[in-house]
Amino acid sequence: MTKVAETFSVDGYPRESAKAVPGAVAELRGVSKSYGDVQAVRHFDLAIAPGEFLSFLGPSGCGKTTALRMLAGFEAPSAGTVLIDGKDVSGLAAYQRPVNMVFQSYALFPHLTVGQNIAYGLKQQRPKLPLAGINDKVQRVLETVRLADFKDRRIWEMSGGQQQRVALARAIVNEPKLLLLDEPLAALDRKLRKEMQIELQDLQRQLGITFVLVTHDQEEALSLSDRICVMRAGEIVQVGTPRELYDQPKSRYVADFVGTSNFFDGKIIAVNGGTGQISLSDGRSYRAFLSDAIPVGETACVSVRPEQIRMSDTQSSEALEVTIQNRIFLGEHTEYLVRHARLGNIAVMAPRQSDGRLDTLQKGDTAWVHWNPEAALILRND
Numbered sequence: 001m002t003k004v005a006e007t008f009s010v011d012g013y014p015r016e017s018a019k020a021v022p023g024a025v026a027e028l029r030g031v032s033k034s035y036g037d038v039q040a041v042r043h044f045d046l047a048i049a050p051g052e053f054l055s056f057l058g059p060s061g062c063g064k065t066t067a068l069r070m071l072a073g074f075e076a077p078s079a080g081t082v083l084i085d086g087k088d089v090s091g092l093a094a095y096q097r098p099v100n101m102v103f104q105s106y107a108l109f110p111h112l113t114v115g116q117n118i119a120y121g122l123k124q125q126r127p128k129l130p131l132a133g134i135n136d137k138v139q140r141v142l143e144t145v146r147l148a149d150f151k152d153r154r155i156w157e158m159s160g161g162q163q164q165r166v167a168l169a170r171a172i173v174n175e176p177k178l179l180l181l182d183e184p185l186a187a188l189d190r191k192l193r194k195e196m197q198i199e200l201q202d203l204q205r206q207l208g209i210t211f212v213l214v215t216h217d218q219e220e221a222l223s224l225s226d227r228i229c230v231m232r233a234g235e236i237v238q239v240g241t242p243r244e245l246y247d248q249p250k251s252r253y254v255a256d257f258v259g260t261s262n263f264f265d266g267k268i269i270a271v272n273g274g275t276g277q278i279s280l281s282d283g284r285s286y287r288a289f290l291s292d293a294i295p296v297g298e299t300a301c302v303s304v305r306p307e308q309i310r311m312s313d314t315q316s317s318e319a320l321e322v323t324i325q326n327r328i329f330l331g332e333h334t335e336y337l338v339r340h341a342r343l344g345n346i347a348v349m350a351p352r353q354s355d356g357r358l359d360t361l362q363k364g365d366t367a368w369v370h371w372n373p374e375a376a377l378i379l380r381n382d
Contacts, residue, residue, distance in 0.1 A: 024083075025050040025177055025210050026071060031080030033066050033234075040066040042234040044080065048178075048212065053204050055213040055221040057257070058231035064214045065182060067231075071212065072180050073097045084177060095124075100171035101180040104187065106163050108155045108170075115151035118142070118170045125174075141173045144203070161192045165199075172207060179204075181213045185220065197223055218258055222246065230254050250291050252379045255303045262309070262346050264302045265381065268294050276378045278302055282320070282342040288376035300378050306349040308375035311336065312368050313357055319368035322346060324361050334358065338367060 024047040031044040041063040048054055056064035069075040070082055073094035082090045089097050100121075108117050115138050122134045129137075142148045145165040155163060164184060171179055185193045185200075201224055204211045215221050221228050222242040230237045230245065230253075238245060238254050249255035252263060269285060270277035276290045278300060286302055294300050312319065322338035325345065336348040348369060350358055361367055 027083040029081045031077045034078045040234055051208050052226040053211045055225040055228045057221040057228050062231040063234035064231050068180050068214045072099055072101050098177040100174055100176040102167045102171050102184045104183045106167040110155050114153050114166050118173050121174050137173055141169045145169045160188050179209050179211050183215055251382050261303045261305050264343050268296050268298050268300055278378055287373045288378045291377050291379045301381050303377045303379050304371050306347040309348045309369050309371050311348050311350050315368050319370040322367055322369050324363050324365045
């Protein structure tokens with residue numbers, strides 16, 4: 001999959017414009033959507049490759065569901081073009097597009113059985129499909145979602161996870177080019193949501209259908225997606241693989257939204273190729289990789305992930321002295337919140353150690369933390 005991107009600024013927000021991917025199954029070209037004076041989506045350019053699992057990730061109100069609904073045909077763009085298989089579908093209704101959608105509420109018919117829910121869309125097709133063909137398709141898709149013995153079960157007799165599978169089955173039985181998912185796991189408890197994430201990923205690989213997911217759950221997006229489109233204020237901020245967004249965020253906003261990070265404000269004092277020297281409020285200067293071209297003298301921040309910070313109960317020349325504010329034991333690791341006199345609070349994720357020395361640290365105790373320059377990234381403060 002090839003993508004050419006360019007970054008520029010619109011209304012003060014950096015955004016990325018993705019040019020057409022050859023053979024893209026769907027594209028949003030220059031798409032905007034306004035509701036009166038409110039711009040829900042602005043200057044949206046994105047190409048979706050066949051067979052990929054793409055996620056729209058962002059906070060509530062960032063426009064991700066509006067973008068999904070324009071792909072589905074439930075909303076018409078105020079400007080720009082929506083294409084599926086290279087054809088302009090901007091003026092086509094939802095039922096005229098090769099697209100199916102799974103809603104957060106599942107939107108199943110409570111008065112119909114599982115099999116009748118799944119068959120509903122097939123029965124609306126014209127020309128009509130023979131009943132034997134419909135029954136065969138329903139049975140095959142029930143086997144795909146592991147509900148082969150539930151065809152005659154009533155919807156209200158199904159658990160939340162089973163209802164989610166029924167909604168998926170009803171969507172994929174029509175063999176759509178795009179399967180759109182609007183936070184389909186939000187109503188499930190944490191354990192079941194984890195299980196369904198694995199099932200969703202397995203199902204997508206098995207079917208080869210392009211999945212487009214809307215979520216505000218960063219963990220969900222990271223675990224499921226081939227690519228993630230991070231959004232803010234109706235615009236695309238950055239598009240990339242989960243690893244690219246986690247390891248190489250282009251801004252503080254992306255680093256903060258994708259995973260957890262520590263941010264230390266400072267000023268650039270030197271630049272050498274892809275690295276920079278930044279002076280922080282503790283009076284020290286630190287070397288780190290530059291996420292983008294940032295000139296000398298500009299304010300910026302250093303981003304360091306909690307798992308990249310090493311903590312010790314013994315002093316060393318490179319380490320910063322901190323005070324333990326809180327600790328949360330989570331089995332395989334412990335999360336600490338520590339405070340430096342000038343840098344402020346620092347989150348640390350410490351793996352479980354065989355000697356257990358860190359386990360004795362309690363609130364109010366003194367410790368020392370440090371990180372390698374390779375683990376830090378200098379970002380723009382936006």
